[in-house]
Amino acid sequence: MTSQTIIDPPEDGHFRNGQASNGSAPSPTTLSIHLTINGRDHALDIEPRVTLLDALRERLHLTGTKKGCDHGQCGACTVHVDGERVLACLTLAAQVEGRSITTIEGLADEDGTLHAVQAAFLEQDAFQCGYCTPGQIMSAVACIREGHAGSDEEIREYMAGNLCRCGAYPHIVAAVRQAAEGLRS
Amino acid sequence: MRDFSYLRVDSVEAARNAAALPGAMLLAGGTTLIDLAKCGVAEPATVIDISYIEGLNAIDVTADRAVIGALAKMSHVADNAEVKSHFPAVSEALWQAASAQLRNMATIGGNLMQRTRCPYFRDPQNFPACNKREPGSGCSAIGGVTRGHAVLGTSEACIATYPGDLAIALVAFDAEVDLGERKLKVEDFFLAPGATAEREHDIRPGEVITAIEIPGSAAARRSTYLKVRDRQSYEFAAASAAVGLELEGDGRTIRDIRVAVGGVATKPWRAREVEDALKGKPLDEATVRKASELAMESAVDHGANHYKIALAPRVIARAILQLGETA
Ligand SMILES: Cc1cc2nc3c(=O)[nH]c(=O)nc-3n(C[C@H](O)[C@H](O)[C@H](O)COP(=O)(O)OP(=O)(O)OC[C@H]3O[C@@H](n4cnc5c(N)ncnc54)[C@H](O)[C@@H]3O)c2cc1C
Ligand code: SF4
Ligand code: FES
Ligand code: FES
Numbered sequence: 108m109t110s111q112t113i114i115d116p117p118e119d120g121h122f123r124n125g126q127a128s129n130g131s132a133p134s135p136t137t138l139s140i141h142l143t144i145n146g147r148d149h150a151l152d153i154e155p156r157v158t159l160l161d162a163l164r165e166r167l168h169l170t171g172t173k174k175g176c177d178h179g180q181c182g183a184c185t186v187h188v189d190g191e192r193v194l195a196c197l198t199l200a201a202q203v204e205g206r207s208i209t210t211i212e213g214l215a216d217e218d219g220t221l222h223a224v225q226a227a228f229l230e231q232d233a234f235q236c237g238y239c240t241p242g243q244i245m246s247a248v249a250c251i252r253e254g255h256a257g258s259d260e261e262i263r264e265y266m267a268g269n270l271c272r273c274g275a276y277p278h279i280v281a282a283v284r285q286a287a288e289g290l291r292s
Numbered sequence: 293m294r295d296f297s298y299l300r301v302d303s304v305e306a307a308r309n310a311a312a313l314p315g316a317m318l319l320a321g322g323t324t325l326i327d328l329a330k331c332g333v334a335e336p337a338t339v340i341d342i343s344y345i346e347g348l349n350a351i352d353v354t355a356d357r358a359v360i361g362a363l364a365k366m367s368h369v370a371d372n373a374e375v376k377s378h379f380p381a382v383s384e385a386l387w388q389a390a391s392a393q394l395r396n397m398a399t400i401g402g403n404l405m406q407r408t409r410c411p412y413f414r415d416p417q418n419f420p421a422c423n424k425r426e427p428g429s430g431c432s433a434i435g436g437v438t439r440g441h442a443v444l445g446t447s448e449a450c451i452a453t454y455p456g457d458l459a460i461a462l463v464a465f466d467a468e469v470d471l472g473e474r475k476l477k478v479e480d481f482f483l484a485p486g487a488t489a490e491r492e493h494d495i496r497p498g499e500v501i502t503a504i505e506i507p508g509s510a511a512a513r514r515s516t517y518l519k520v521r522d523r524q525s526y527e528f529a530a531a532s533a534a535v536g537l538e539l540e541g542d543g544r545t546i547r548d549i550r551v552a553v554g555g556v557a558t559k560p561w562r563a564r565e566v567e568d569a570l571k572g573k574p575l576d577e578a579t580v581r582k583a584s585e586l587a588m589e590s591a592v593d594h595g596a597n598h599y600k601i602a603l604a605p606r607v608i609a610r611a612i613l614q615l616g617e618t619a
Binding site: 136138154155156158177178179182185191192193194196197198199201202246249250253255263264265266267268269 | 293298300367390392393
């Protein structure tokens with residue numbers, strides 16, 4: 108969709124996916140949207156109900172972003188939209204058109220140099236099975252940028268939205284602390 | 293999740309017109325709507341995306357008044373320096389809610405509109421009886437597992453707890469919700485279940501929340517939100533209290549006090565009995581504890597939630613006493 112589809116309601120009050128239709132009831136159809144992910148533009152035809160998480164994984168094969176609960180409760184699907192951490196499982200793909208989306212695949216440099224948080228997770232051995240890790244790392248990058256990584260207590264509070272069933276929490280806190288200190292100095 | 297059609301609107305007026313359509317639901321942050329749609333509880337025919345409307349996310353705060361746009365994000369309001377200094381309880385209620393990711397998505401308007409819900413409500417496949425979902429179908433919670441359910445404001449139709457945090461602070465400080473044509477006290481905007489559990493808000497088809505307004509006061513400036521829960525973070529309140537305090541010049545006598553409780557009632561609950569018992573009285577532990585008990589005078593438990601009747605007054609008292617210790 109382009110910005111032209113942002114419209115006022117038609118006089119008869121009926122819509123079809125962003126376009127006024129004459130008298131017909133609103134019905135689900137396919138939306139054509141553009142998403143900007145890790146700096147690249149992707150054109151997609153999707154049903155309106157498709158979440159950003161399913162669009163990333165099933166359509167664009169960016170499977171680094173994980174599906175844990177699919178209900179906003181675990182943080183495995185954390186990505187950045189316009190630089191802020193959000194949950195891809197509760198975000199409609201259509202709702203982030205025109206926004207800048209960053210996933211775990213877009214974090215390292217082009218030459219493969221890891222982001223400071225990725226390096227810290229490796230150094231501190233901050234995972235076991237690794238399923239929660241992309242979400243933890245995306246969350247930690249934003250947590251540090253927000254200025255919410257000042258102490259272990261603050262890190263625990265502001266990383267609380269990322270669950271780790273393996274219980275790697277002490278090492279995760281250590282990794283976030285190390286990366287925060289590194290990025291500050 | 294049933295499919296729906298998707299419409300973006302770019303003005304409040306367009307949102308109002310669209311919201312009046314049968315089966316239409318507004319989408320702001322989506323953190324509640326998409327969740328409930330996946331559970332099969334919300335089945336919108338059309339989703340009206342209001343998140344692209346410009347200018348509705350302003351946060352305008354002075355000592356006299358806070359005006360917060362409906363699309364302001366929970367995280368942005370929580371971290372706002374003026375909100376922190378003039379309305380600390382509002383900031384604290386927000387940063388202790390949900391998670392950092394959810395707060396970056398969720399809006400103030402959507403937060404007020406989140407459903408008063410219980411685990412049975414979220415599970416239509418296994419528990420068809422729920423008066424909130426299907427008026428007249430019964431209540432699966434009454435006689436079931438009730439540990440999280442309400443003890444204040446319940447009815448025979450529904451005992452679900454209002455789960456939000458922000459609105460507890462809003463009712464303590466007489467905030468209003470702006471619906472364009474009408475402005476309502478937040479306290480009156482929320483409805484107890486009575487015989488109509490499906491109606492939780494005094495909002496009409498086609499109405500859109502544009503802002504909330506909170507009048508400034510000495511009590512709002514010296515305020516706090518205390519949230520007690522089963523785990524330290526990322527959890528709904530077992531019991532919570534929003535409290536504001538103003539002392540006389542002697543530094544000891546209570547001039548003004550505001551008390552509202554969360555996690556224990558079917559709607560954001562102002563505890564005026566506690567306030568009335570404390571105005572003009574000295575701020576000492578025995579007086580505060582005795583007055584805090586009054587909040588639970590009309591409480592009715594359903595077995596497993598009995599502990600809330602003992603817990604809530606302690607949370608209120610601790611919040612007041614902690615405030616008393618701060619200068
Ligand atoms: C895992 C989890 C944990 C949570 N924990 C907490 C917690 O501890 N404390 C807490 O307070 N909350 C908690 N929440 C709830 C969360 O705060 C709400 O989901 C959020 O505030 C809703 O805002 P939204 O913008 O995402 O709403 P949406 O999901 O977009 O909308 C919610 C409802 O409001 C309507 N609506 C939205 N905007 C408007 C408007 N301007 N005018 C009229 N109607 C409107 C929509 O039509 C919809 O019915 C939690 C949620 C999750 C998923
Ligand atoms: S307590 Fe209310 S929401 Fe829960 S099952 Fe009963 S009627 Fe439904
Ligand atoms: S998959 Fe999104 S929070 Fe669990
Ligand atoms: S490393 Fe296994 S879930 Fe966190």
